[in-house]
Amino acid sequence: MNQKAPTKTTENSDIEDQVASYLNDHPDFFIHHDDLLGQIEIPHQSGVAVSLIERQVETLRSQLQESQKQLSQLLKVARNNELLQERMHRLTLELIDAATFEEVLNALEDELHDDFKADAVELRLFSSSHLDEHLDEALSNQVATFEQFFNKNQPICGKLDQHQLDYIFGTEGDRIASTALIPLKSDGVLGLLAIGSCDPKRFAPHHGTDFLTRLGEIISRTLQAVSLPGI
Numbered sequence: 001m002n003q004k005a006p007t008k009t010t011e012n013s014d015i016e017d018q019v020a021s022y023l024n025d026h027p028d029f030f031i032h033h034d035d036l037l038g039q040i041e042i043p044h045q046s047g048v049a050v051s052l053i054e055r056q057v058e059t060l061r062s063q064l065q066e067s068q069k070q071l072s073q074l075l076k077v078a079r080n081n082e083l084l085q086e087r088m089h090r091l092t093l094e095l096i097d098a099a100t101f102e103e104v105l106n107a108l109e110d111e112l113h114d115d116f117k118a119d120a121v122e123l124r125l126f127s128s129s130h131l132d133e134h135l136d137e138a139l140s141n142q143v144a145t146f147e148q149f150f151n152k153n154q155p156i157c158g159k160l161d162q163h164q165l166d167y168i169f170g171t172e173g174d175r176i177a178s179t180a181l182i183p184l185k186s187d188g189v190l191g192l193l194a195i196g197s198c199d200p201k202r203f204a205p206h207h208g209t210d211f212l213t214r215l216g217e218i219i220s221r222t223l224q225a226v227s228l229p230g231i
Contacts, residue, residue: 084211087115091215095222104222112195120172120196125189125223146192155182155212157203168194178203182212186220193219 023029094107105123112118146164149156157180165173176196180203184191193216197203 087111088211088215090115092218095218098222099226101223101226104219104226108193108219116195117197117202118195119198120169120176120194122168122194122196123184123191123219124168124194125184125191149181149192150183150185150190153183153185155180155209155216156205157181157207157209157212158205159200165196168192169196172196180212182216182219184216184220184223186224189220189223191223 091107091111094111095104098104098107108123109121112121158178160168160176160179160181162173165176165179167173168179169176175198177200178197180195182193182195184193195203
């Protein structure tokens with residue numbers, strides 16, 4: 001049986017693979033044959049042929065632009081993180097100086113409204129000095145709607161249902177489009193800090209909560225050290 005001769009297309013493909021392999025193994029080829037660089041032409045998307053050098057310059061320029069874009073985004077994130085740390089530091093100092101529950105609440109409202117652009121700030125406490133003995137009763141009678149939230153003991157971001165908004169923010173609940181909810185849980189303290197925004201994108205479920213977790217820990221410790229109002 002006669003074998004079919006290789007087609008021209010197959011031969012060209014084999015040659016191209018060999019050339020590509022050779023150039024890959026000898027990256028200094030064009031250093032020794034730099035005269036070829038100006039003669040090689042590569043079709044551009046616009047239909048105009050360009051030299052290999054021009055194509056390389058174009059590729060490098062595109063890569064540089066992408067790198068600059070990524071660097072700009074990283075710098076923006078770094079600046080935002082630095083600003084957040086400064087605000088957190090100021091808030092922490094204000095809480096350290098607070099001696100009463102009212103002073104804690106005033107510090108939170110002032111700093112979160114001014115530095116963190118919150119539209120509403122509410123601190124809700126549900127516990128008593130004997131919280132550990134009456135935890136189930138407290139949850140069932142006062143905060144049943146937040147039971148899952150307290151069980152997880154982690155901040156959440158997003159949109160609350162209207163019942164929760166009304167319970168936390170009262171008459172302001174209708175205008176709150178997104179909320180950061182922070183659990184406050186320590187010896188003798190069970191509560192939450194709600195930071196509300198009229199912007200539905202301000203607090204989204206995919207946002208990180210590391211800062212909110214640290215804030216909750218600081219506030220919980222502060223509330224242990226001040227005189228709490230009767231609950």
